[in-house]
Amino acid sequence: MNALQRWSHTGVSLALAMTISLWMSIADAAPLQWQRLREGHMLIQVSQDDQLHLSWSPAWQADANEEHLYVLGNQGQLMQELVIPASSVQGNRIVALPAKDSPYTLVIPGYSFRSYQVATKSGQLQFEPAKLHVSLYARDGESLYFRQPAGVPVRLGGKYQQGVTGFQVKSLGNQASQQLRLQQHTRYSDSDSLTLPASNKETLWQLTFEGNGKAGFWLDGAANRFANNPQALFVPESQPGAATINVSAQVTGKLPLLGLGMPYHQLPAASYQQIRETGPRLAGLYSFVDLMAENPRREDAMRQQMQQLGMENSVTLLAGSRRQAYLQADSTTQRALHAWLEATKRLPKDGLHYLGLADEPNLNYPEYETFARYFTTLAAMVDDDARAAGVRLIAPASSRWINGPLSDNAAQRRGIDWAQRLLAEHGREIDAVAWHSWMIRDPLDTRRYRQQVNSAADLVGRDSRGQPAKTLLLDQTNIGSGSTLSPYEQNSYFAALWWTSVVINASRDGLLGGLNWFLAADEEGYPKGMLTPHTDGTSTLKPVGAAQVFIHNHWLEQALFVDNPAFEVDVLPMRSDDGQRFSVLGANKANRTQHLNLSLPACNDGTAVTLSALAPSQQDMTLASATPVTTQALQCVAGHVQLTIAPYQLFALGWEANP
Missing domain, CATH: 3.20.20.80 (Glycosidases)
Structure with missing residues (x-):
């Protein structure tokens, strides 16, 4: 299999592979590293056993802040949690990357107080920046690369963060170029964007930073992933996660x-229903x-x-x-x-x-x-x-x-x-x-x-x-x-x-x-509520409000002990004070399907279990609303239920103890 066939086999179209081949000198010369990262996810694909070399230096107030980074395997399993104490304002770690668990994801959560450098010997690295926020420090003239699928318009977003002043984007196919200049907005939530119209074939773009310093940039409408050389633009193969979760009867x-942070005024009567639905x-x-x-x-x-x-x-x-x-x-x-x-x-x-x-x-x-x-x-x-x-x-x-x-x-x-x-x-x-x-x-x-x-x-x-x-x-x-x-966070399913x-x-x-x-509700300058108020006194539940209604509908009084090895799936088992009603609240935090085997207390053969679910309206949860709640009837078998949970789905189980 030659290089063009190999790229096409991994999800890169033949036309795009030919474009990449013209840029082999760039790819071969580029170091397999990223520098000055602040917030985002790094995808790492290795074809042979490798090592992740991670180092950091202080960005701001590092000596006051402990940070946690996470290395995940190809099924979302936690390979290593890197705890960086406040005392470690600069340092380094090495993490083994066996080929069998590739591709990996390095999670650099924000807000981070350190600047991170990431390198491997032979891996391919792609960066998924956090939307709107500072994701890295850039230098004038540095370039990254991204892909635009055929037939899909893509929006390049950018925010001025007192550093980078704009971006130059150039097609590596027809050499067409456009520029996005960043404005200084009064509100943090405002940003700038450039729409790249749909093309009948896949397009490889070069993004070049203008100016030095903090950079906020991202893609809407396509995979929000960037590489520092064209050859690293692989298509990650998402594998489903799997876990056995054991819920105990122990309280x-x-x-x-x-509850909710309430405003300093009386609420209009028209908003009572939405407030009550959230159950504060x-x-x-x-x-x-x-x-x-x-x-x-x-x-x-x-x-x-x-x-x-x-x-x-x-x-x-x-x-x-x-x-x-x-x-x-x-x-x-x-x-x-x-x-x-x-x-x-x-x-x-x-x-x-x-x-x-x-x-x-x-x-x-x-x-x-x-x-x-x-x-x-x-x-x-x-x-x-x-x-x-x-x-x-x-x-x-x-x-x-x-x-x-x-x-x-x-x-x-x-x-x-x-x-x-x-x-x-x-x-x-x-x-x-x-x-x-x-x-x-x-x-x-x-x-x-x-x-x-x-x-x-x-x-x-x-x-x-x-x-x-x-x-x-x-x-x-x-x-x-x-x-x-x-x-992207407050108004979307992300917050839910x-x-x-x-x-x-x-x-x-x-x-x-x-x-x-x-x-509780958006205020002038602070649009961070569960509800959006309207001038007629009514309110609309935002996706996070819909999530709180979902939580409230399954909330009981006592927490139960749970052994949960799944990093990407959170679960909270509960029971009522009288010990008769049980529920499990869960969240699949990953863009992958999860196959779960749950061992449940007071769940004998034939016990009826109701599965309720809330999901995003589209795959990109930062642009999605919440879909209507769905329900499904299940039964316990030998104290277990088997679940298949869709990406980013919230779910809840409910059952009653047999008399």
Whole structure:
């Protein structure tokens, strides 16, 4: 088999193979490496045993941030998890790549704080950049290559990230070229694009960077993959995944209350139905001290409305108007806190009202000591009468937890460190520990939520049943922080998959007390809600909202122990408090079919099991909406059910114990 036949056999058309052959000098001269990577997936194909050489150097605040990279085999199996501690601001690793498990995927999750270099001896490397975000640092004149299938228009997207200013794209067939100049947009979510019209034959394009520095670039309408030489543009053969997952009858703990970050106003009645469909049990609220000091009953109607919508429990953070976070223990703040405590006493005595005296103090206060003095003054105002009304004091409502906040000097501002110091000083007064988690953007990296929860449980201590000594609250989380938001994530099925995976991982060990998606509805400048509000007062569920409805419909009370070896599939087994109803919530996070064999408790021969599924409307989940839920009737056989789960599908099993 000659070179042209070999390329055609691997999925490259003969015409394109002829084009590639003209560029053999480029391919042969190019190093088999990539440099300065920040976020994305690297596909690695090896025809003989090889090694992955990975090295890194600091990009920003590396000494405050632990990072995890993952090497996956050709069935999505985890070959190696590379844990890079915060202390390792630069370093290197070598990972064996046996040919039998090729092609591999190296997952570099964002937001990353290091710059990565990837090399092999003889492998072919392709990079799938994260859409919109910074995926690498480029140098002026460097080139990459990508393929446009026949008959398909392709959109090249680009975002100005204070670095690369544009792209030159040239067809290696007819030499036609076009240019995409990048504009500096006010909103992070905005970007620029260039449409490459459909051609009657496959086209190979050369993309050349203009300018130096951070680069955000991607493809819509075709495989979002780039190579640094044309010969490396192989078509990966996706193999199905397979796993046996064993669910135990052992209860690990209670499942958290799921909720939403609510707006600082009453919701229109027309939106009640959509809110209720998502089933929130925990309201994330702000109390604006300047407004409450002027009008002590200002928030009464909002809080009563939350309870009417099923959110009897709440987490409230003190802040200034428009969520201004830096507060002082002055007369305004103290009057406002007194008003809030009195308002809480007037509420029905049906839930707990967790109070955070500041919003993300590790991000917003100049240093720990300033916040600690403020906390000491205000904490003394939470008296026995307030506690009898359900008030519980939380600390410190950190920005991020194990890793530092997104700020300078982050190594001295890690949430877990501030919480440890505050607990040492005010342990008796503090009832719960809370934090906010942002910028863990890749669904394959959401296992780090489980790590966060377990580290928080270790910090507060565990009782004889393994339960945390204080309530743990992850009261705000989202893919993006602040307004650093991508429509490819927030408005698409991507968010549905991401949120379901976060819920599963954060809840899996039965340690977390509450988990809130932030926000409930899009706000001006912050389009990160589960719902999109309309001018007539109605709302539309976004794909993440559809996922939350799906989760709510299968949510029970207790978490069960599970042995799950599948890296790309998350599962959360549950049962009701009375032990009669069971469910399993799952998410296939990969673009491959998964064949699963589940061993289930209380599932005898003939037990009826219902399989429900939610899937994306198209293969590219960053452009997809959610399809209607489908159901299928199954039966247990010898305590097992066999499932075939489609790419990116959310699924749930439900059954009842036999009498």
